[in-house]
Amino acid sequence: MESKKIIEEQHREITDSINYAKNIQSAILPPLEEIREIFPESFILFKPKDVVSGDFYRAAKNPEGTRFIAAPDCTGHGVP
Numbered sequence: 001m002e003s004k005k006i007i008e009e010q011h012r013e014i015t016d017s018i019n020y021a022k023n024i025q026s027a028i029l030p031p032l033e034e035i036r037e038i039f040p041e042s043f044i045l046f047k048p049k050d051v052v053s054g055d056f057y058r059a060a061k062n063p064e065g066t067r068f069i070a071a072p073d074c075t076g077h078g079v080p
Helices: 002-028 032-038
Strands: 058-061 067-070
Touching: 032 058, 032 067
Parallel strands: none
Antiparallel strands: 058 067
């Protein structure tokens, strides 16, 4: 019975950590409207394999009008 409680507690801690990481990731990803200001005819397909993804995206436009988009792949990320 004690081992069941330990496993349940570990599971809760891991799940809480993953959900916290998802909240952080959601907060740093730019909204679609921001991307559409730079790339008007665009869309974002962001489908993490699990709850949280190691990948993220950014878009920017410099004063000369050049547009940039980045979609870094952070394979091997960890959740604290």
